[in-house]
Amino acid sequence: MLRQFKIHKQASALMWVMLAMMVPLTIYLTMLNKTILIEWTLFTISSTPMTFTLIADPTGTLFSATALLISANVLQFSTIYMKDDKFIDRFSSLSATICIINKSINFLPHLMMLLLGWDGLGLVSFILVIYYQNPKSLAAGMITALTNRIGDVMLLLSIAWTLNQGHWSITHMWHTDLYNWQVAAITLAAMTKSAQMPFSSWLPAAMAAPTPVSALVHSSTLVTAGVFLLIRFYPFLTTTTWFNKTLLLIAVLTTTMAGLSAMTECDMKKIIALSTLSQLGMMMTAMGLGMVNLAYFHMVTHALFKALLFICAGTLINSHYHSQDLRWMGNITAQMPTTTSCFILANMALCGAPFMSGFYSKDMIIESSVFYHNNYIMLLIIMFTVSLTSFYTTRFSLATIWSPSSSAPFSHLEENNSLTTPMLVLALMSVTSGAAMLWTMPTNQEPMTITLDYKTYATINNHSSHFNSMSFTTFYIKNTPLMMNNPLTHYASCLMWFLVPLSSQFTMKTPMNISHNYLKSLDQSWLETFGGQGTAKMTYTASNSVMNLSNIGPVNYLMMSATLAVIMSAIM
Structure with missing residues (x-):
């Protein structure tokens, strides 16, 4: 029974059901311009409460309904685009997962909880970008994951700098001595996720993913997360002059x-x-x-x-x-x-x-x-x-x-x-x-x-x-x-003002050369000579030399007996 269940045939229906549940709430909150805030205190760390917060407002619900509508249609489109793929069920599961994870950014106005959805988006997007399992997809997935990792680190730093406020709620931020650093960290996190300069090169590289993934990632899930984060934090971010x-x-x-x-x-x-x-x-x-x-x-x-x-x-x-x-x-x-x-x-x-x-x-x-x-x-x-x-x-x-x-010729379009x-x-x-x-x-x-x-x-x-x-x-x-x-303008345009080599090969070339020279000069040279392999080779050579000197014959036995007798007499 389980083997007959096809996830790719039901994923689109699941999105439509979630959309039907989201639309009445969206209409109610949008028409009345209301906001519902629900908060549970889980535990307390040094007078700082760890809360699970849910927010339902017109901004989050409307965009969530839009994302569900897009996801339902894209997953239906993927049943034809990926029909010859052996692992289409795995693909549909990952695509539905990234749609559901995106909802955490819409409804969780808490930095600690937001980090889980933020990091989850980066992880699932990396898996989807490398879906075809070839060198091009792996390279695109690595630059996508590493660039988004910068944003994850910035979000972690903003969590640490917000600790002195006694909470991590987005809706209750105020001025502290570190608010400039908080604003800079949140802005950098949003810039990496939304591919603003100088973090733009990962967005075209992520096109190595299947087209349904691109339709999800580039419309309503991954790249808009940075813009949505700035919209949520905007009242706090604008307190700075810069x-x-x-x-x-x-x-x-x-x-x-x-x-x-x-x-x-x-x-x-x-x-x-x-x-x-x-x-x-x-x-x-x-x-x-x-x-x-x-x-x-x-x-x-x-x-x-x-x-x-x-x-x-x-x-x-x-x-x-x-x-x-x-x-x-x-x-x-x-x-x-x-x-x-x-x-x-x-x-x-x-x-x-x-x-x-x-x-x-x-x-x-x-x-x-x-x-x-x-x-x-x-x-x-x-x-x-x-x-x-x-x-x-x-x-x-x-x-x-x-x-x-x-x-x-003879290509049939249907x-x-x-x-x-x-x-x-x-x-x-x-x-x-x-x-x-x-x-x-x-x-x-x-x-x-x-x-x-x-x-x-x-x-x-x-x-x-x-x-x-x-x-x-x-x-x-x-x-x-x-x-x-013009070759200069041509290459500058194709390489996005040289952001592609500057953000990938340029940053990796020097560490790669240093590690390569270290590998050749130490790991494959001196450490081989003075390490276990060099010691084993020296012992092997010495033992072979001794064996070559000790050929079987009466003269050798007489020499060994005389040498042993001299040693014994010296000891006595």
Whole structure:
């Protein structure tokens, strides 16, 4: 009976059941703008109570419901994408585990309990990244795990520095002598999990995982954990004078670097990963500008259309013999109409097309940044980065949908219900979620009065970038932007401003050379000579020499007898 039970067929149903239980609570707390806090004291350590705390508020429940919706659809998609895998049940169990662990970050406002979910996310994501068990996956898993380990250490240090407050609750933080160090540690932990500079290189490397894992990790589970942590801690973090300025600078650099790198990339999944990195930078930018509600708004809408984008990309990859190269694809409109439609909808939402979900969150961030007094240079860079999103998205769409097909002949592209149903559900949410949240959520942004020029600037900027990308891709060589002509800009873009070698080979080269020289000069040289192997060799050589001298013969016996007699007489 147990052998007939298939986990991969029931994992999606489990997520739907959990979503059905979460939706009524989400609607109740969101409509009434209520927060429920439950706290149990487990034991006390030196007058510091160790409590188990649960918090249910609109922020946590709404994002948890969004993550469950995405997980249910992605697990249903994985039944087709991973159908030939022998260990699909193990894969589904790990994918469901990372979805459940993510809930601890949403509902546990306690640093000690948060650390368990934080570390659990890193561990399960490492196992999923190395799922294919090849050298590339192992290297990607190692850089993912080690980078996230920095964030775990920072969270541990913040726990130690919070001990003098007599608690570890996120909701009751106050000023102490070490609050600057606490803010720095929490910010670094969030930066590593959300792949902000200089910790950005692990995010595209994690694309070595299967596509369903990428859809989960890059939309609503792993990478958004850092943004959610900063949203939870935001009232405490803003008590420092340097937090907003530092976060804004790092976020703007991250989103610009990701946008420029996506322009020259030809790997489909890496383009979407760099797009995720760019949108994470946009969320951090909104928080750096003081617009935390808009950052949360964009995080929810981005999770929906980014999961849709990954499912569409996974369908294309599955239909092209698991090739991820854009130059192998093209002309999918005739054989895959549903995938094409959903793919266009996801890209439109990503660019912030009017009345899509990304329009309500992304354009509102741009309008608010223009309305309030902010740094003019930062505003120009933000506008430039928004145009980059439209540029590489149009190039992506042209290469996969409207360009001539470059795949192998006689390749059959098909769609079935397990592929189209998750696409249509997420496409519907990508269209309606932005307006629904804007009209129903009680944490709306305050009214702004701006001129028509500023109101339409973001839309005009997007359309001009679309036109430039279409003109460039049409009149020049396919998929070869101008940045590829110069070797320096080409390598800088492909290597994410050289963050990949700087954060991996550069940091490992010197310790590797030192350990290699130690191995050759000590372990394989002097220690071999003076250690057990050298002693055994010397003893073996000496014993052989003695045996060679002591050949059997009467002269040897006479010499030994005479020597023994002399020794005995000397003793007597």
